Amino acid sequence: MSKPKLALYWAASCGGCEIAVVRLYAKILDVADAFDIVLWPCIMDFKYKDVEVLPDKSIDLCLFNGAIRNSEQEHMAHLLREKSKVLVAFGACAHTGGIPGLANVADRETIFQRVYHDTPSTANGDGVRPQLSYQVPEGELTLPKFYDTVRTLAQVVPVEYFVPGCPPVKEQVEGVIQAVVEGRLPAPGSVVGASDKTVCDNCTRVREEKRIRRFYRPWEIVPDPSRCLLEQGVICAGPATRGGCGAPCLSVNMPCRGCYGPPPNVVDQGGKLLSALASIIDSQDPAEIERVVDAIPDVLGTCYLFGLPASLLRRVRLEGNALPAKEAVELAKAL
Amino acid sequence: MTTKPASEAVSTERRITIDPITRLEGHGRIEIFLNPEGDVENAYFQVPELRGFETFCEGRAVEDLAIITPRICGVCPEAHHMASTKALDGVFNVDPPPAAKKLRELLYSAFYVADHATHFYALSGPDFVVGPDASPAERNIIGVVHKVGLELGGEVLKHLELCHDVVAMIGGKYIHPVCGLPGGVSKPITEEERVKIEAIARSAVEFGKVSLKVLDDVVLANQGYVDLILSDTFTHKTYYMGLVDANNKVTFYDGMLRVVDPEGKEFAKFAPSDYLDHIAEHVEPWTYLKFPYLKALGWQGLIDGKDSGVYRVAPLARLNAADGMATPLAQAEYERMYSTLGGKPVHATLATHWARLVELVYAAERMLELATDPEITSPNVRTKLTATAGEGVGVVEAPRGVLIHHYQADEKGIARKINLIVGTAHNYAGIALSVRKAAQGLIKKGTVVTEGLLNRIEMAFRAYDPCFACATHSLPGRMPLIVSIYDAQGKVVEQLRRD
Secondary structure (H helix, E strand, O other): OOOOEEEEOEEEEEHHHHOOOOOOOOHHHHHHHHEEEEEOOOOOOOOOHHHHHHHHHOOEEEEOEEEEEEEHHHHHHHHHHEEEEEEEOOHHHHHHHOOOHHHOOOHHHHHHHHHHHOOOOOOOOOOOOOOOOOHHHHHHHOOOOOOOEEEHHHOOOOOOEEEEOOOHHHHHHHHHHHHOOOOOOOOOEEEEEOOOHHHHHHHHOOOOOOEOOOOOOHHHOOOOOEOOHHOOOOOOHHHEEEOOOOOHHOOEEEEEOOOOOOOOOOOOOHHHHHHHHHHHHHOOHHHHHHHHHOOOOOOOOHHHOOOOOOOOOOOOOOOOOOOOHHHHHHHHHHH | OOOOOOOOEEEOEEEEEEEEEEEEEEEEEEEEEOOOOOOEEEEEEEEOOHHHHHEEOOOEEHHHHHHHHHHHHOOOOHHHHHHHHHHHHHOOOOOOOOOHHHHHHHHHHHHHHHHHHHHHHHHHHHHHHOOOOOOHHHHHHHHHHHHHOHHHHHHHHHHHHHHHHHHHHHHHHOOOOOOOOEEOOOOOHHHHHHHHHHHHHHHHHHHHHHHHHHHHHHOOOOHHHHHHHOOOEEOOOOOOEHHHHOOOOOOOOOOOOEEEOOOEEEEEOOHHHOOOEEEEEEOOHHHHHHHHEEEEOOOOOOOOOOOOOOOOOOHHHHHHHEEEEEOHHHHHHHHHHHHOOOOOOOOOOHHHHHHHHHHHHHHHHHHHHHHHOHHHHOOOOOOOOOOOOOOEEEEEEEEEEEEEEEEOOOOOOOOEEEEEEEEHHHHHHHHHHHHHHHHHHHEEEOOEEEEHHHHHHHHHHHEEEEEEEEOOOOOOOOOOOEEEEOOOOOOOOEEEEEO
């Protein structure tokens, strides 16, 4: 019997998801044994026609990491969708937009202006910008189109499974690969490689049902490493984040930032976090609650760090960067 | 598709595209243009992706940049986390306690051992260990394991895992660590953790020695390889930049930036916060990546030599820019390297692999120094912040070169202006030069030396950066470089491939 065909692709992401697969260490040899690897983002060419010539649905499993930031990535998403039986949004960027998705606070023009003109080390008196097509003396050179908006993989093509995490932790990657090998995948549309509870469920810290009067920024406080961070006033996305990571950030006394995406049955992770924050404030007075929430310096970055494109907000239309706290509270209420 | 002998193919076409070079932020592309005589007119190395971190970091709580910016690169997130954390120290004008700085450097040293070992054994090493002329199917980590033996192969994987354990112990996560805060780190280490790290560090030093022996036995003992390293095809006389300590020794975590000229003489030495006085970036319309250059010399185009502002970074550049190594084993190897290769500076790009091993040994020795430092378990790892947020520059040596993070924050601690120059960007001009030189050396009068062209362009890449280098050696041994040759109408008339 021929081995199942595995593909991995790398779109708008950092490559950490690739590394997460590579760092299965000796077990990576098992993966190489179990699969016929037909595409590997670290090593493969991306001549479209080489993928195009594959028969449709001839790739059994495609682990696609990265968000969709430009025309080349969108093209590859469609192509790999056609060629793959099972397409997996692998890692936070493909799943919820990830850190590159934060670029939805801006548009292409703003980004180009900053990168190619305003940055202090840039010397660009002639106002040169990268062009989709440019005539050099010897011929034409082309570049992919940079979009205004970053999208998740599922916002571009239908996806069978989602593996959350920035990056997915080793044990979960092993588990997912094992499940594929053994044919134990759940119903399409499922999140795999994670738990059905929240990060709080992974966290060993003591919770005392305490309420707080203010939030602290991480550098304003040295928190007690044995107690719940949220109950000490440190904003922790644990209650609004799917578990399964083992809470490694908490193990070094740092809060969860939400990279595993929303827990089951939560549509908007940031809204869920805001309501968790509002509910821990030691006050019944809406004005007081608003004042405490208002002191959060960057609500958008705090609540949607890894998932702006997948959120109900998707992107910011305004020139300004931060989502005003008042609007955020309204949003939380609406949810 | 026509099939021609692998050694050469006569071509009258005018354009060659190599479009599968993966890289740090997406995939690279090489376009080679031939003149009517069939010689190389020019070659372009394009970077077709941009993510715009400089923009979306603005408006964020400034401390979050230590979480956000590591996502620039999942191969070296530790480097971004460190540069970011140091920039945050600057933003809040705070000096972390000694134990915090040492813990950061300890994490960073463990990361360096793993990163350099990955490169040597899995990415670049196969060229030499298995051999540049070996079958592509053998030129990968599995081929290396076959050549050096399963036992050493196991040692390599074991040390990668152990060093990543150290990163996770201090940093929380082994990819994208989170421990860095302005003024220190989030958690001290326990004596129990220290004992584990010390054992790993001792093992890493031994592993470094074994790696030097592999280099000796397999590479240096073979005159053919040494000749290849020193060959003109891979040589560029450029400026070099690297971070040095108070004694002008190589350092990864903190120091002054030093630039030497192509003759090895000090050209500039400056505090990282003064980088804007020395470095500027040039924009080209055919690529998304900018080209940094030395401001004092200006942008003269993609040319090497003393009058060009092009400089290079990363292992060989760091050794060229410094006066030596701060630990004994690494210093001995540093001296041996330069005496073998004919003195400083070494311009042979492929010597980067040797320099990388010198640094691996240094990182392991430094890891052991820090793991046995009496202060390393001090509970005092945070300095309280008192200043209002302002401006800060954080610079570290990433494995792939000088990494600059520059932040400005408002009085509420919101990031307002961000500038980033990453390791591979500093080397962009160098890589482009190397691509052109390899193409010019290998394509004459329309004769395309197929295997040689592919191999040597790959080798030029791999010396600079494993993210480019990934384009070849990895599991499960496929090497899918493709050169397409187009006729004047843009039709593919021939495809040379190795897969």
